[in-house]
Amino acid sequence: MGAYILAHDLGTSGNKATLFSTDGKLIGSRVEPYDTRYFNGTWVEQNADDWWNAVCSSTKELIRGTGISPDEIAAVSFSGQMMGCLCVDRQGRPLRPSIIWADQRAVSQTAQIEEHISQRDFYHIVGHRNTPSYGVQKLMWIRDNEPEIYEQTYKVLNAKDYIVFCLTGKFYTEYSDGNSMGCFDLCGLKWSEELISYAGIDGDKLPELKPSTYAAGVVTPKASLASGLAPGTPVVLGGGDGVTANVGTGSICPGKTYSCMGTSAWITTTTEKPIFDEEMRTVTWAHVIPGLYAPNGTMQTAGGAYSWLKNTVCKMESYDAKLHGKSPYDYMNEQIAASPAGANGIIFLPYLLGERAPRWDIYAKGAFLGLKSENTRGDLLRSVLEGVTMNLDIILNILRQQVEIHEITVIGGGAKGDVWRQIMADVYNTRILVPSLLEEAGSMGAAVTGGVGAGIYKDFTAVERFLEINSVQEPDQAAVEKYRQVKAVFDECYFALKDVFPKLNV
Template structure:
């Protein structure tokens, strides 16, 4: 068994989770160590990279408490994307990491699209120009912290910094690089056109390798800190969205999945960047070489449902506490009391503006169709239907160009049977549910590591990791009803759109 186990790390927003798998995909152990995010100035969000490293070291040591270091064949990371960590020539961070949700670079984004057309940015990178991305954050450092910018040797993302700490080598891979707004997706190279328009130094961008590329080996210093064996292979890994894509088995064209947590995204696999004239969605470089990963992300999916639970679900919360069950089980009962279409109630799920498909930071949530006859049950069902109809607009872009036969689901949202049926009916696709709804990211990192290290012969081995436990077929009558309702949902948004900015 020596050197045959796969150690995956998921370096997320709230903490690092170390997970150990064997070659058959059996979960052997998992340990999460939290860390903090520092918020300031309304739109700023940062993390201390030393806290990442401490979390990686302690979680690794916890995993190795019941296994031998020599059993670990490879280490690979999933990581939060679209951040900016400035490090000097020795790899020492010059300031905290500016994370993906930080929105300070609004002026820099405006400056970029003044120098290069916004559609040209999308054409090159597969993404809109946005303060969320790394190059705009680097521009902000240039304009506001010139000494930090001057001394920046490389701009790294979260997992790339930890890979450096393990191996001493500064690189990134194509999946994470496509979250910088600076990668030419077709050439898989840094875009000189965009970087020149941004007026930043291309030398500050790290070298590019594949997700399955070997970054290096664990150094003696890193081995002492983590408990890993010196010389253990470290594979580049991918961003969290890319790892989830591999972990749910979307490793061939058309295999599509929907993650539903506080936010939600739909992603698929294609052989090329999908055409999207309205720029509703965006595209990552896929961790599987040769493929692309089209994607669309909405802001408030599960968090819309959680918001209504807090506002109108106090009885369910109280009863669930008495019975020792999850309150969402009781809310499912409420949803079941309503009917398809929520008896004429529509919900616009825009409680934090919207990314895909609206791209409108001023968008607001709304209930439409309330009367004295409508009930709490109708409102709860309308929220689930509104979220799902919004996601279906993202799916439409993909369906027009990729043959999609079923929808795999992940995250906490699909635990409820009522929502699974709504998903099947609105999407008009079978919904496929894995046993582990929240382990796909770690599984994906493990498989990327296994393929990169030569321990797994192909990405198809992910199918032995996944166990599907439920399949929900569309109800044909419900499908037809939602086909009538969806245009009304879209019409409601466009009718209210002129009001949103006035409600600030």
């Protein structure tokens, strides 16, 4: 058996190929970008051949750069962008570009489903709301607007599923990506005949469902020539990117929780049953670990709000940083650290792009409230980090109603700053764990899933070989008490302005 596992993480901006040794060491990684086409306001597409070319190029570069032999790779597995719609024919050839997760064109198709089933009933089948984001609504759009493409469609795939086909010639998806299609029975782990009927699509166009650990096949001779992988290398399905990160952060048993602090941000935990929130504020994904679930809440602008602050308010910090070879965030964090918990009374609502969880309000806007003449620049900056974190805390508390959460592993760019991590610890009143590798959770999760599927590991506790906690931040109880008061006001501010926000669309 080979000594390495290859993980491919097919994101929105490109594919990252990462090589791990079977004892959990990061050997190397390569990123190959690809284009995304944004048009018609809410339409977003990618070329599936660009995914395949990126996988082949990054694989060859990684093998060449690390000096290993392809025969030493014991398995290939995947983490991939979800909620897409790629139509392929019987030979697996793409019939049109993939409509990816960010696309929102299928508004009328979403309404068609809602003619048959309420949001609440839909939510209790799928674990998600009925929105234009999901795959079945996008397939309905193709049926209604490109009937010739729909008729030629043999299967509808997500990004990683297409790469699995390219490598093995087999059409499969697994439960987490199946869940992202929007016609998946979350409790039964099968396609929902009821929702397929309401959507009015041909259910045969959906691929066969398998567990994430399923070995779909082996690299074919043709795929070997294109990718540089050895023929006969086992190919394991892996999972959707948001859920493979559960594994990569150690969220492999009930209550283990992680937060990804990127441009958007989310909190995800692991449970034995789905969490169905009465107000439908959170969603639940099928976990890559058989028998488990991954309840989640995702907000629109987290690191994005901090980046907006840097680009608009903190131009002087950016100038100084360039002058002295530092990061603008270093200067910003110095000022934030000098401001007390609660930002001297400033509340920031972080809804710069509307909001998903916990508000589900497309009209929500960003706002600074409580400004006074004695406020400092540091107060303003601190309020942004606090506002993002308090919004995530609402999501956390929904999850805590059904599962005990005592610590959170934080990944992504927002986990780099000590100041923000302390705000998280204080707002959440929980320990914050920081891994040594902040950007590899999806790849690690894919590698462990591949290792389990290929028989290299007995179970998912193998992630302990991969995951190293670099630091831990404990909550400060004085700040915890202060934030307990501020969080109630934060919620009041949103609801006070909720009916005003739509009037600001001028």
